[in-house]
Amino acid sequence: MDIAELKKRFYQEVHPVHPNEWEVEEVLTHVASLSSSRQQALMSYVHVVWPISHSLCFSYLEQGAYFLRNPDSVDLAEWVRRLLGYYEKDGLRGAREFMSESLADTLAAGQTTVARLEDVRGRLLPFLRGLSGQPLDLAGSPVAWTDTATVYLPEEIRFFDNRVDNERFYVFLACCQWGYLTVGTFNRILDGQEPADIFRFLQSSDNQELAGAVYHFLEFSHVWKMLAYELPGLMRQMRPLLQRLVAEKSGDKAVGDQSSFARLLFELVHSPDIRSSPITTGRELELMYERLRVCHEREWGDWQFLTGKLDFTGVQAWLKQRRSEERKAAVKQLAQVIIQSAKLANNAAEQENFGSLEEGGSSRLVVHLADGEEGKPGLELRINNVTVDLPPELSELLARIEHDLGHIPEGYVQAAAGIAGRAIASGVGGGEVEEVVRQENAGMYYDEWDYRRRGYRKNWCTLIEKELHPVRSRFVESTLYSYRGMLVRLRRQFESLRTQHRFVRRRRYGDDIDLDALVDAVADRAAGIAPSDRLFVRLLRNNRDIAVMFLVDMSNSTEGWVGKAIKESLVLLGDVLEVVGDRFGIYGFSGMRRSRCELYRIKSLDEPYSELVQQRICAIIPKEYTRMATPVRHLTGLLAQTDARIRLLIVISDGKPEDYDDYKGEYAIEDTRQALIEARGKGVIPFCITVDREPHIYLPHMFGREHYIFVDSVEKLPRRMPEIYRLLTS
């Protein structure tokens, strides 16, 4: 394709937008130089990138052309997927950085040997967590380091000429950071547990930078020795690699210069495994410092790729944040416990007519936290000299704080007692505390499937669960009245679905003897006929173990007849489902844009079908748009938590999924389809009832053949729905 053809194609892809011709032309000149097949490949992603960002799309064409010029770059789809991932994470800047970096990569043509954090993350993270027994996290950073909560590792490693070794190096780096945490590199310095001589040395030495580097080297060598002892398998594999690496990086320094870091590291990686004391001593530090000072060698920073860096300020900041969070959480939870037990004490006191605690004055609240009695591990809380059991998460939190600080500061307990005292005095009863907890659970994030890049957009949609305010009306009564004939028949049909424990006779094996069968058998034998061996009675326990969720479309297209028919159907269904005793929930959904997917609770799974639920059904009104996949994902999660043997998700809708933004057409259908596939993967069976004039081609694609039914006229819906349900579940 020449420029003119490319331009035509480009305008087709981005139709109806019509960007500046000169801008388009400039970008397409880069593309024109590619071979025809590569041009096609590059242009085929324009419709993916364009709606996301126009600037990004131009950069994509320009850089993509360079990318494709390299004969080794084959996986354009993967490249685009990652590009969009970076765009969503860091915006245009991140995406551009990624493009220029990947360009450098392709030029270096080291593609297959590079190990990427993204690729090893899946197994490295559980490995690290298992190794440390702590909920550590992994993140990218140019140099390896840790703030004690997250281990930062380079985005990619390319030291060795094969990928396996590079990936192994990742494991080693992660283990090193764990090593710093284990030998206590940070705690000793920050909490002042370090012997005084080290402190003095670090602060008073004439070259503080060198002193810090020496300290780091010594800590690294202790970590090395600890790893050699604890993880011999890892070190056996790493040692030759690292020996080679250190030799390469240090050149002749390692041999010539007796007192350089290169030489020290060279010695370290060649040293035999000896278990030594894991703590750096002041004497060691001084000797090493003297040894290095003479050579004026300053290349410690060059070795950070191997040893990582020690960022005390980062650790301190995190530590401060974590401690303050833990303090808040501990105070909040303690206050709740105190309020609750005070309430209980109050109630008990009132019953015994001793007067309430409040009359005695809440100032009498004496709270004390102490070590448990002998033989009982952990802490115990004493309120007014009565021991109170701590909830497990609180004891865990307190244990963590105690491990961290060495004790539980008295201030925490007193602050909690203060809050509790005020709450009791004002009769609030900890409502404020509960409110905070509720607010934290306000929105839930869900991924969204983008079929164009064959990947998820992470945490793309926000789902807000709301309660529908009940409306009093005669709707339920009039519905029940107008369908009264049908209802009697429906009830009878559904009654027959109800199963109970029942005895089955004439079994080969069972709990008890079937006397009739036995008499027959004896008579048969007396008559010379071969008797039956089915002589037992057995208790059969067939439970209808079903949980079903109805997800009702509340988009504005359901206005009028459709909405009324859906409501009527729900009233009838609710009635007959009570008869059969299946667990069911009803939720409505609507919303606008990805930031506001709203889910309205009409009946949760375990809530009884009451008048209140009926009033909520009456309150169903058409609202906004139909972003269907997010509520499907949410309800799938809810259903997956139940223990029912059959889990059904029935979607009642009147059309295609569609939202205000570009959530429509193929994108919306594919996202919904993906959500339904996820549901099936979690053991939830999705089914769709669509009210429409004619069946649509997308329905079998979205729900799968046999997993949908369409009702062509609205009036039939209330009659059809219970019937469909019965057929589905029997």
Place this chain on the structure above:
Amino acid sequence: MGIDQQPLDKHRILDEPFYIEQGNEVQLALAAYRNRLPLLLKGPTGCGKTRFMQYLAWRVKRPLITVSCHDDLSTSDLVGRYLIKGNETVWVDGPLTMAVKSGGICYLDEIVEARKDTTVVIHPLADDRRELPVEKLGKLFLADPSFMLAVSYNPGYQSVLKDLKPSTRQRFVSLTFAYPSTELEQQIVAKEGSVDTTLAGQLVKLAQMTRGLKESGLPEGASTRLLIQAAHLHRDGVDLVEACRAGITHSLTDDPDMLGAMDEMIASIF
């Protein structure tokens, strides 16, 4: 009597089972036995509950009748049923009745797996009445003084269904089991798996790492039983890494990332 006594003899434990005490559970269990109290053992899978019962049975020299509970276990499976023999019906005692009559230890393993209506049958046995009414015979059996009831379950399964009813729960003396301490577990693996203590120590280290994965989505870490299993495989000539994979990690999960992480653990340790 002859019919009853014979199968019971098979349940006697003649040789001392290998058991190292974790805490004071033996003392507690013996005290419960002397005072005719039923026992409830709880703890994660493969931490030594069943072995403890065998040891206890050996200590008090009583036969141990183990019933593995399951969804379809009926009351008749525990108490007994009539069978037909020629023109007659013959009553055959179930394991529970057998133990009640002859004074054995009846151990209901994983009791939460049985239906709740089935387990109610043990209620009159588990309090001071110590009696077993058998409706079909119209008889009430008083338990032999040396009879003991023990049940076990794993509270690790986080399911509402798999929990004991309070009315069942509140009849028992409870013993809580956990994975043994590092040194103890090392000792156990070395002895049971017939491997040297260094290797046993490495296996224990691996197990502890997998137990640290509980937060990351592994339902339960490697049990002591799995470690012993891997040790057996290795002793029989299987390569150590392979033994750990087949014997431990692949029995824990199917998740590829998790398996990858555990492969790294194996590679790091051995």
